[in-house]
Amino acid sequence: MNVPAAWYLVLAALLFGVGAFGLLTRRSALIMFMCIELMLNAVNLTFVTFSRTLSDISGQATVFFVMVVAAAEVTVGLGIVVAVFRRRSSTSVDELSEMKG
C-alpha cells in the first residue's frame, strides 16, 4: 500500500511554511524570489497529491500551468532585479523606500 496522501500534504504545508518564513525575513531580492519558488513548489506538491488521491488529471494540468507562470515570473522578476541593481548597486529591498509616505 502506498504512503497515505496526508503525509505528502503535511510535507507540502511545512515546505510552504519554510518558504513563507524566508520571504518575510530575508531582505535580498534574489533570496525572496527563491522563497517564492519554494512556496509555489509546495502548492504544486499539494496539487499532485490531490490528483493522485482523486484520480483526476486536472490537478497535474494545473501544475503544468503553474510551472509556466513561475518561469515567466522569474524571468521578469530577475529582469527587474537587474534593472534596480544598475541604479542602486544593491539588491536589498530595504533600500527601495522612495514611495514611503
Added chain:
Amino acid sequence: MIATSYAVPSVLIFITAALLILVGAVGVISVKNPVHAALSLIMTLFGVAIAFVAQSADFLAAVQIIVYAGAIVVLFLFVIMFLGVDRRDHVSVEPLVGQRPLAAVGVLLTVGGLITLMARSHWVSGAMSVSNDGHPLSSGQGNVRELGTAVFTTYIFAFEATAALLIIAVVGAVLLARRERATGPEEVSS
C-alpha cells in the same frame, strides 16, 4: 509500526523526498551566500521531483528537473554571477525589531491551521475522480498521454494563453535588462 502498515519502498521514498525537500528549504532561507542558496533550491526541487514520481506524475517530474533545475536555477545563478554576491544581506542582522518572531508566529499559525484543517476534515477521503467519470488515473495509457490529452482538449485556451504569456515575459525581460547606449539625450531611456 510504520513499516508494517505500509510498503517499505514507498515509505523509504517518502522519507528521502521529505529530507531532501526540508533540508534544501531550510538551506535556502538560512545560508548567507546566494550561490549556496541556489544550490539548496536545486536540492529541494529534486526532492519535489522524487515526490512527483512516487505519485505517478512522471511527466511533471521530468518538467520539474528540466524547467526548474535546468532553466530557472541557472537563470538565478546567471543573475548572481552578473550582480556579484551581495555581502550586505547578513542573516544575523535584524533591521526591524520583532520581525522574526512575528514572522515565526504567523507562519506557525498558518501551517498549524492548514494541518488542523486537513486532519479534521474529510478532504482526504480517497474518493475517486470528480470530473473524469470515475475512471482511475493510470488506466494503462501512461501519464504523458493522459496529461497531453487534458492539456490539449480541456485546457486548450489556457495553453494558448501561456504562449502569449511567455512571449510577453521574454520581451519584458529583454527590455528591462537591456543596457542603454550612453549617447545623446535623444536616446529614450527604458
